[in-house]
Amino acid sequence: MRSKIAKKILDTTPKDVEIFVRLYGDLVARIHEVLKAKGISQKSLAEGMNKKPSEISKWLNGEHNFTLRSIAKLEAELGEKLIQVPKQKTFDIVSSGQFTMTVHSSYKRPAFTEFKKVSVQPNTLPTKIA
C-alpha cells in the first residue's frame, strides 16, 4: 500500500525535481562510501586540498549546493569518480555474435522480485547511425 496523498504528490512532481533529489542522494551516498572506504577525515581532506577546514566550509559557504567545480575538486582529492556521464556507444552485435552485459542490482524487497528469461531477436537490434 501507499498513502493516497503521497501518491498524488508523486504523480504531480515535475520529473526534474525527482531527478535532482535522487542525484543528490546518489552523490551523498557515494561520497560517504568513498570516505568510509578510504578512512578519510575532514581534516585530511582539507589538507589534501590545501585548505583549512573552515576555508572549505567557507568555499562552499555551507549554503550552496554542489557545483560541477566542487565535485571535480572532490573527485581529484578522493581519487575516485563521484558521478559518471554515460558515453553512448552502438555495438554491432550481429557480426560479433556475442556481447557482454553488466547488471547492477541492490537488495530489494524479496516478495516483489521476479526474474524472467528473455531472448533477443536479431531483427530487433538497434542499428548503427551513420
Next chain:
Amino acid sequence: MNSFELEIWDNEASLCTFYTVRDEGAALNETDKFFEKHHAIEEYEEPTSMLLNFLLKTIGEDHGAQEYFFNRHENEVKGLPFQGKISLHDFCYYFPRFPLRLYAVRLRENIVILFNGGIKDGATNQTSRLHPQWIAACQYAQRIDQALIQKEIYIDEQSWEIKNSDQSNTIIL
C-alpha cells in the same frame, strides 16, 4: 497522551517500509497531515515534493534508510531532510536552508517511522512554528520505544514490519 495507531504508510518502496501514527478517531495519519497541508501552500509545494521524493525514491528505492540520511538529531526523533553539513568533512551536501522538517525515527535500514512536521522558521525548534509537532513526535517516539523495550511490539526482520507480540493485527499504543 492519547492512544494512537501505528500503521503502515508505505510498503511499495523496494528498500524500506515506512510507518506513521494516527491518533484515535483521526481522519488522517500524522504524515499525511504534513504532506497535505504543506503541498497546498504554493511557497512550500516544491519543498514538499522534494521531501517526499527523498523519502520514497532516495531512501525507498535507491539507498535504504542509511544512517547518514538521519543526521539531524532532535532529541527522540530525527529531522528530515538531512542537514547540509556533515561533521565528517564539513562539506555542504544538500538541502541548505530547507524550509520544512518532517520528524522520523529510523529503526532499521529498512524500517522508518514518520510523524508530522512543519515549517522551520526559527533558529531552534522551540522558536519555530513546528514546535508542537516536534513535541508530539517526541512523545510518539517515546511511546514506541517503550513498547519495543517492553516487547509489546517487535520488529519482524523477515517482512520488515512491526508486529504486535500478541499477533493481533492493529497496533494500538
